[in-house]
Amino acid sequence: MQTQLKLYNSKNREIEVFEPLNPPFVGMYVCGPTVYSEVHIGNVRTFGSFDLIYRYLLHLGYKVRYVRNITDVGHLLDDTSEDRISKKARLENIEPMEVVQRYTVDFHQTMEKFNALPPSIEPTATGHLIEQIELVQTILDKGLAYVSNGSVYFDVAAYNKSRNYGELSGRNVDDLISNKRALDGQDDKKHPADFALWKNAEPQHIMKWNSPWGVGFPGWHLECSVMSTKYLGKQFDIHGGGMDLKFPHHECEIAQNKAGYDEEPVKYWLHTNMLTFNGKKMAKSEGTGVTPREMLTGNHPLLTQAYSAMTIRFFMLQAHYRSTLDFSNEALQAAEKGLKRLMVALEAIDGLPTFDKSSVDVNDIKEKLYGAMNDDFNSPIAIAHLFEMVKWVNLITDGKETINEADRSSLSTLAHTFVHDILGLQNETSNDGSEKIDGLIQFALELRQQAKLDKNYSLSDNIRDRLKEIGFEIKDGKDGTTYNPI
RNA sequence: GGUCUCGUGGCCGAGUGGCUAGGCAGAGCUCUGCAAAAGCUUCCACAGCGGUUCGAAUCCGCUCGAGACCUCCA
Incomplete structure (x- = not known):
């Protein structure tokens, strides 16, 4: 008899029995790529890992709703007011949304090549700006965020009075203050650990939207909180992503969800490791x-x-x-x-x-x-x-x-x-071997067999080599010869 | 500097307090006209030093080494 499914929950670093909140339904959210360039093979590993998990859950009979977002709002690069998508757009002299479209399509094609099943829903950040603005407002209303120069920041200190910022990544707020690297440059913040919910846009910034706080764009962590909640509910089963997203991204997500919805959003956190x-x-x-x-x-x-x-x-x-x-x-x-x-x-x-x-x-x-x-x-x-x-x-x-x-x-x-x-492994050596091709090869093998009986080895070897060139490998067994496409 | 993870045989990579990981590579054998394929057998291991234990690569400590995160990151 099969044992129960157990998985490692990185929230408490323990192996736990998997018990969905509402069986047989399972909600799974995975942080998807930012589409400003081709994904690299490390990204493929991450999504491949979750594909394995998704496939196995499906196989076990769960009705899985798998949500994986597309981050199509450019988030800020270091010390410029430019984001990745806008930068790419400027360099290639195209619309930011052209960048998004190009690499979204490319991402889909890539994942298909690797035989990864498409998610049930693939929401985009730009498609959920209203919801994001709503969540910012909710958090503001609860006094857990503040407006500063057209930006809105999450108030980590206020949040930490009743909650625990750092629960996922095992950090404490005091350490975050003292260890914050220099060059933050974000003078608008009350506290170095505060993070942006909404960011004021410079005039030259391309991707920007109107909001109650002025023209700007949403903070990076916001979209995942909003879209996971919208499609999976305030509480759902699995949230996944690469290990490198654990902090700050997932930590901030938890804080936003708890601040906005007063719920522990995720039952099982799954983090995949790097290539x-x-x-x-x-x-x-x-x-x-x-x-x-x-x-x-x-x-x-x-x-x-x-x-x-x-x-x-x-x-x-x-x-x-x-x-x-x-x-x-x-x-x-x-x-x-x-x-x-x-x-x-x-x-x-x-x-x-x-x-x-x-x-x-x-x-x-x-x-x-x-x-x-x-x-x-x-x-x-x-x-x-x-x-x-x-x-x-x-x-x-x-x-x-x-x-x-x-x-x-x-x-x-x-x-x-x-x-x-x-495992999602397909046979790539497509046996385009229709019956006719098979017949031809069998015929060639018969000729080769006859040549061998005649001790005409140069001919039999030639047949073998030629078939190999064409793409079929000959295997002489005890009970005759078989072949495989290479 | 802070938080954390890890160090397994030629390479990649599982795992457990005492019992074979597996793949690839290497060696020998079987099969074969030769080869390939396949099968069988085989070599190579748990970073170092202590400790706990009847027994540790597996638990604890220290040392050395590597990596991740603390900033966008799968």
């Missing part, structure tokens, strides 16, 4: 921000070859979502080969010879697979067990183990469910 390159977090500024496009084409100085989307997905799934994952050509090549072995075995299951008895224990594999996933979505363990299954399949193929028809059928269902539905 690293040479042990360091990927960052464009460090020259380590590899884009999916570069990965897929191999067109990057640090890459020795191109990697397929499924290779990359599989590579990422071989690490737990809460661990950092270090990224190298060697590791990716290992994933490429491993994935191929897995997929070949998966496709072979339905063609396995059956016997009266089974020497394999399908139920045991099943329990191990669910056990792994129920243990905080431990995909690397699940994959390890899938490779156990690969071994069984190969031994049966070699006639060293046996399986009966019922077991073969349940093994096939189990394996396909885990590989395709839960």
Whole structure:
């Protein structure tokens, strides 16, 4: 029997049994990208991790509403009054919304390549300005924010009198004062830890809107509070995001929600870890921000070859979502080969010879697979067990183990469910192998077999090599020859 | 400086107080005309130093090292 799903709640740093607020419904909010440029492969890992979680929850039968936002309001860069989206727009001489549109589309295309399911709702920040302004007003009315020079700031000190700012990230307000780095430059604030709910816009600022406090734009943390509440309610089950968003972003979100709605918004906080390159977090500024496009084409100085989307997905799934994952050509090549072995075995299951008895224990594999996933979505363990299954399949193929028809059928269902539905791995070596192509290859194999019988090895090797060039790998087994698309 | 995480074999990466992770790479064997594929076997490990324990890579302490966050960040 499958055990209960347990997950690591980063709110209290403990593994907890997953109990939705209103089963079978599950509300899940994940912080999406800011669409001012192409996402990099580290972003793909984050959304891939949540895709795994989403898929598994769906598989367990939950009715999941998965909300992932698009941040299309540019938020401020360091010491300029310019934001990322406006800057990009200025550099490329286009409308900010063109920037947004371009990279939103690009993001969707990318996630589709990596076989990530689209969220149920993908709201945009600019589409929820009224709600954001309302929340700012509510917080102001409660005396937990103040207006200053056309901007509105969250009053951390006032909030902290009755609440605990820093509960998620384990910080306390006093530390935040004393450790605040220099160069804040935000003289409008009463307290260094205060954060903007609404920001006054300079005249040259492009993306700005009217508000009760003047022309400006919303603070970065506001959109997630507003949109999660709007679509999932004041309390919902799961909130996810990258670890780097824990502070200040998620901390501020909690504060806004509690200040505005007087509710503990999130039951389970899930934070995914970073993809690293040479042990360091990927960052464009460090020259380590590899884009999916570069990965897929191999067109990057640090890459020795191109990697397929499924290779990359599989590579990422071989690490737990809460661990950092270090990224190298060697590791990716290992994933490429491993994935191929897995997929070949998966496709072979339905063609396995059956016997009266089974020497394999399908139920045991099943329990191990669910056990792994129920243990905080431990995909690397699940994959390890899938490779156990690969071994069984190969031994049966070699006639060293046996399986009966019922077991073969349940093994096939189990394996396909885990590989395709839960891990989201697709067979990329498209067997565009229509029956006609298969017939042609079988014919070529017959010719090769005859050549071998005639000891015409140069011909048989030539057939083998040519088929490989075309994209089919020949495998001589004990009981004849088979082939696989490469 | 503050908060926190982590240090596993050639590489990536799981895990647990005593029992095989797994993938890739390496070695040997089986199969084979050769190869590939597949199978079997095998080598390589838990940063260092102490402590707790019958027993620790797994718990505690210290040292060294790495990283994340404290500012936009997946």
